[in-house]
């Protein structure tokens with residue numbers, strides 16, 4: 001049983017390593033809370049209630065931000081609107097100040113099993129002293145302390161810390177309003193916008209109005225203004241952005257701009273992968289969006305492999321997948337069912353199964369063990385081995401291990417957002433929110449919960465559009481801060497959000513594509529995944545001979561020439577539902593190559609795709625399925641049937657070849 005706090009204690013402040021204080025409820029001033037902040041948690045206990053039901057513990061690892069603000073226009077005395085607010089405690093409310101803390105803990109789902117991140121907002125009213133400025137200072141002190149403590153709650157992998165204290169930063173959010181079911185804008189407004197405000201992360205919204213718009217925007221953008229480029233769409237828009245970055249003259253620096261993903265499409269494979277890498281329980285739809293938004297606010301950055309794909313007339317850069325045969329056909333066939341969302345892939349799979357085809361072609365690859373530094377792995381062992389979800393943490397001990405490789409935030413951009421375009425809520429919005437009772441009382445969260453790790457607790461999700469108004473906190477002590485969290489600029493309130501549509505790039509011409517395959521040197525007999533040897537100029541693919549030339553002996557040729565599908569995965573998920581490469585990590589330097597030979601039955605193929613939802617397809621005993629971990633591959637279709645897709649985009653009939661470039665780009669990850 002928790003000991004009741006000493007309500008006679010007048011002085012709030014530090015006691016040992018914890019900050020203690022007493023505050024009242026924003027809606028009912030009679031309700032008072034004892035609040036304690038330690039380095040890892042905020043503990044809220046209702047004073048004078050049943051102890052067993054009165055305490056809530058919120059982990060700071062789940063906190064995206066905290067803001068202080070004053071009582072506006074004497075709003076605290078809004079007794080008429082809410083008679084319970086001035087609960088006869090004599091404080092009147094006219095000089096009060098508040099701080100609001102935003103958590104996204106895992107909570108049990110309302111209807112189904114499992115848990116997902118859900119918003120919990122805690123708002124506290126500083127029990128007023130006669131001086132409003134003193135109350136505000138106290139609220140600001142708490143907000144700052146909570147932000148600083150939350151910023152230190154950085155996930156560790158194998159004991160490695162990924163990021164440190166907060167710094168100012170700025171996002172460009174590229175949003176495709178046509179992606180998925182055409183609801184990306186509504187989803188962004190409903191789920192992401194407030195979260196970014198809560199985290200103090202200003203952003204500029206660029207709404208794409210046509211194919212290749214995003215590609216043109218990033219090709220000519222002044223990237224010094226942006227600390228991350230965020231894609232709110234499906235995987236197709238990110239494919240455009242990556243290729244736009246790689247088309248720049250300064251591609252080498254440009255492609256280091258951290259990339260964030262927010263699922264707004266129908267497949268959302270990278271978003272599902274990013275969520276999976278954070279080791280969170282599976283999530284779909286809006287829960288996946290909330291998870292990716294949370295990870296974006298946390299702002300940790302991982303290296304991201306890119307795969308250079310050479311076609312006869314052009315070269316592309318891929319972050320996700322390369323598919324030929326069944327998977328590519330399903331992807332393209334199901335485009336017409338886009339409005340049903342992710343279910344389109346299931347529909348497409350069933351339809352394509354009904355008219356199963358065989359695709360004739362030659363497949364060759366450079367296996368992982370062909371490299372001198374890689375330990376030899378018996379093929380039989382690899383062939384059916386399934387890398388467990390937990391394996392990849394061990395495989396990549398250097399996940400963002402260098403703090404300098406995490407997101408570096410620059411100074412706040414000078415451009416001010418247009419006030420008319422800003423969705424930033426005004427202080428008055430806050431007042432009316434409270435009048436409507438939408439500023440939450442903490443009572444429910446505190447009384448309904450004994451510990452936030454208890455997944456049985458249900459919490460109503462609140463939205464809040466009130467801007468933070470606490471002034472800049474102390475500058476961060478670490479000049480190499482790497483997180484997106486907690487904007488701390490002098491113009492924080494005014495610059496919270498800048499929402500604008502950018503139509504300036506519509507007539508931009510394409511930069512020339514990357515080097516032609518013919519410009520590649522002869523293959524390296526001892527290929528290594530080391531970075532491109534050329535310090536300047538185009539990125540070379542040292543593992544690949546020119547497309548028409550024979551492959552080196554270190555490559556392995558697949559004997560069979562009749563396939564049902566060839567699928568090369570560079571991330572864990574092929575869609576929200578399909579966990580295609582269970583052992584994949586964003587920076588594992590690998591192409592996860594799967595192929596299914598002709599002769600597989602429809603039933604076996606269906607079984608395989610159903611098992612893929614659980615990442616169990618390598619264990620479901622379909623002998624036609626082969627899995628290889630490779631560095632490069634070449635695919636030469638011999639029959640006119642079948643298309644090839646790269647990251648879900650149709651690229652033509654082939655031939656093509658590809659090689660992985662480990663850690664070439666950077667990904668906002670968890």
Ligand SMILES: Nc1ncnc2c1ncn2[C@@H]1O[C@H](COP(=O)(O)OP(=O)(O)OP(=O)(O)O)[C@@H](O)[C@H]1O
Pocket residue numbers: 176177178179180181208209210211212213233234235236237238240264265266267268269338648649
């Ligand atoms: N305003 C727009 N109108 C039409 N097409 C657009 C627009 N903006 C971007 N596009 C194009 O739409 C294509 C599909 O977008 P995207 O892949 O992001 O969504 P999706 O196909 O719904 O999702 P997923 O790839 O996850 O299935 C992209 O190739 C992009 O070039």
